[in-house]
Amino acid sequence: DQQVKQNSPSLSVQEGRISILNCDYTNSMFDYFLWYKKYPAEGPTFLISISSIKDKNEDGRFTVFLNKSAKHLSLHIVPSQPGDSAVYFCAAREIGGSEKLVFGKGMKLTVNP
Amino acid sequence: GAGVSQSPSNKVTEKGKDVELRCDPISGHTALYWYRQRLGQGLEFLIYFQGNSAPDKSGLPSDRFSAERTGESVSTLTIQRTQQEDSAVYLCASSPGTAGEQYFGPGTRLTVT
Numbered sequence: 001d002q003q004v005k006q007n008s009p010s011l012s013v014q015e016g017r018i019s020i021l022n023c024d025y026t027n028s029m030f031d032y033f034l035w036y037k038k039y040p041a042e043g044p045t046f047l048i049s050i051s052s053i054k055d056k057n058e059d060g061r062f063t064v065f066l067n068k069s070a071k072h073l074s075l076h077i078v079p080s081q082p083g084d085s086a087v088y089f090c091a092a093r094e095i096g097g098s099e100k101l102v103f104g105k106g107m108k109l110t111v112n113p
Numbered sequence: 114g115a116g117v118s119q120s121p122s123n124k125v126t127e128k129g130k131d132v133e134l135r136c137d138p139i140s141g142h143t144a145l146y147w148y149r150q151r152l153g154q155g156l157e158f159l160i161y162f163q164g165n166s167a168p169d170k171s172g173l174p175s176d177r178f179s180a181e182r183t184g185e186s187v188s189t190l191t192i193q194r195t196q197q198e199d200s201a202v203y204l205c206a207s208s209p210g211t212a213g214e215q216y217f218g219p220g221t222r223l224t225v226t
Contacts, residue, residue, distance in 0.1 A: 004155070006155075034214060042219055042220075043204055043206070043217030043218050043219045043220055044156070044217045045217070046214040046215070046216065049214060089155060091156075099144060099146075099161060100146065100158040100161050100169065100171075100172065101156070101158065101215065102158070103148075103155035103157075104155050105153070105154055105155040106155055
């Protein structure tokens with residue numbers, strides 16, 4: 001029973017264009033969402049987060065959008081750069097529960113020069 | 114200055130043997146987490162330590178898995194009588210407290226033959 005779903009395993013975009021990574025969740029008790037980026041042989045690194053009381057959070061080239069009614073969030077990267085090529089994980093935390101994160105399976109982004 | 118460190122980086126063991134994996138969190142971080150990532154899967158929560166509180170062990174897959182943490186520093190994850198399905202990358206993360214993003218180590222790749 002996957003509570004956080006990243007339905008597309010991979011995405012390929014051209015340098016300079018927008019990358020849109022999608023994530024769906026099923027647990028309405030999630031109150032905080034995060035995106036992590038992972039390079040091979042390294043641990044995931046935190047990218048950006050959003051609280052459930054907001055619908056958008058922006059940090060430089062990265063913007064996360066949250067649609068609570070649809071239980072959907074997305075990460076926009078614009079403009080995409082070759083160094084953005086990595087696996088991106090969507091994660092969520094439950095209200096009042098342990099601080100553990102529930103992760104999606106990840107999506108491999110390839111940005112072509 | 115370090116970030117989260119883990120050792121060993123790779124471990125190959127025979128089925129039935131016990132293994133110990135070590136995590137050194139970022140100094141001053143009160144929360145410590147263990148996750149594992151099996152091939153093609155997302156990160157799966159195992160256990161969470163927060164200060165002197167009782168750990169959240171809800172993610173441990175069987176009683177062959179245990180973990181300890183010394184104060185607010187080093188943690189050891191022990192897997193007894195390893196099985197082939199235990200093969201995975203085991204990731205440790207720490208955070209400064211509640212509501213903080215988690216900082217991951219590079220992981221230990223465990224292969225059970």
